[in-house]
Amino acid sequence: MPTPIIATIKPFYQELKPGQKILWCSCGRSKRQPFCDGRSHIGTGLEPVLYQAKQDEEVLLCGCKHSGTAPFCDGTHSNLPGGYVDETEAVAAATLPAVVAPDTQGFARLDGRCYVVSPGFSVADRATDYRLRPLVTPALGAAHQSQFYLELDRGASPVFTADGDVVIWLSHGEGNAIIGGRNFPFSGGCGVHVVAGETFRLEGQNIAAYVSVCPAVETLETVDAIIDGFDESMADRLGLIDKAARSAMGPRYFQILLDDHHGLDNSALFIGHIPMSKAEMHRHLYEEALIILSGEGMIWNENARAKVCAGDVIFFPRKHIHSLQALSPEGMDVVGFIHPGTNPGINYY
Template sequence: MADAVVASRKPFYKELQAGRSYLWCACGRSKRQPFCDGRSHEGTGIDPVKYTAAVDREEVLFCGCKQTATPPFCDGAHSNLPGGYADEAEIVEDLPWAESDAAGVRVLDGHCYVIRADATRPADAPDWWCRTIVSTDMGAQHQAQFYAELTSGRSPVLASAAGDVVLWVVGGAGEVEISGRGFAIACDTGVYVRAGEAFRFTQSGTATLAVHIHACPATQMLDTLDTMPGNFDTAWPDRLASVDESQRHAMGPRYFQLLVDKRVGSTTATQFIGHIPQSRAEMHRHLYEEALVILSGDGVIWNDGARARVAAGDVIFFPRKHRHSLQCTATDGMNVVGLIHPGDNPGINY
């Protein structure tokens, strides 16, 4: 049996017709990539893989490197091939710098933007303060994000009528109550709240409890409830995710760890933490919406028509299929936490 050969180090984006079957080339030798040409695999012992589209105009990324563990689709394996995760070769140094408005928002081309999370905090902010970072009004379709701070006491009871909620604690400590069930939280903790459940925070210690709140799909605002419901879904009792270096996945010179995902019941939204060394990735796209919170380090986000400086405390929002490149300029690298929706693998790009 021959080994599969790399036909392309990037996947092939295709829009499919409902009910039509496609034969994906698994051997890498077809002249009709990414599809089988009916003869090139003969003698290799590697048969093509059949896939039938479920819906019209279904968007897929067919694997081009033929090393995927999820055939016929890309799983990000190309990033770990020699030359698979390349630095950007075509650097345009004269792109304009995006200017910040009074709310700390720097809009790049399209609906891609950078926002300073705490830019609008008033000098006399109340114990509970929350602002919108990503919303439907700002062009999002698949996720919204809110940034909240609690200096003492309890927050209001919150919920998202749209669906699931994913939390990330960036400062302080305390408790999150999810529909009657309490969980201790601290900095660098991910939390999953299932659709239909509500949540609220209690601050403890001397530091402000600071949290990024993601609602999936996108909405304009969170709901505030009068009372906490008692409808915690006991089928999924474990809701916290913490940083674990043993769970890292390599993506070329970068790496990431999945936090909130299918293991705690989240089927369409995935939270991850990642590290980017001093580098600039080549321009690429994703099939999911993505929001990145910069935890440490600094750099530049590049789009086709603009660029913006980013640093710890900034949030970057990427629409689906929007070309971009994140450059890290810090010698110690950049740490980020991200939320993708819909999607389950932040290592897939095209």
């Protein structure tokens, strides 16, 4: 099998018009990266790859030439030599943006629409057994997803429904997720998918859950009672932690908990680990709500930084430049929900 050479260790961002054709260099030798120059591949046994855009598209074209989803980046570059570089302390120290403190609602606002929110910061009424708080909504700056923080000390939550996919990260507690009349027992630390239009509620004790909805909504709709109606074609609803399913991303790793294999539409819930380090500044094509499960750190934007700790959520708009630094010696564990997109291992500069 002919082997390509690495042209660049990072992907190329490209905007395409409907019907636009590109000829992607697969050999790595073209002088017109990431495109074929018509001659450099001759004799290599490798041929360029033709791609035609179906609509207005933003894509990341593979520069390392080792992607399994050519011509697009699939994150493989992170595991090639030099493909994942942590920022040195000297570089980080050379640019020290101001640290932003949370406001009275627990929001620390950074550049653009990026922010950190501490869910328990200003929950108004702790006299009740159930509390719900919006963390990510269009009114708060999101375009593609929403997230709500649900606390249930005991008993049952209201019954909810949404027109889009609902993805729940059950962070703490034990009980049952009732979905369209089906019962899914849980004991902390798992994901749950509720198909668009189904009704659901949580029952149990000491439950803390992050409830994501996409497309984005301002509020979680409630109804009087669970309505029988469970989509049997997507019966696998739980996203469980499985160390054997981890994917390496340089010194970091992630595991997909829920994605299109569970019926999600171009979104994914994942769990990951960040060792004590600071990544280079980068961007994603997806919008992300990142929940800090353990450890402490700092989120960096170009002009502002903010401290983060367990329980916090960081909201990243699409294409927003940032870097997450883990400051705890044991690193940080995180859970992220991304949309549109299914691969949290892809980033660009």
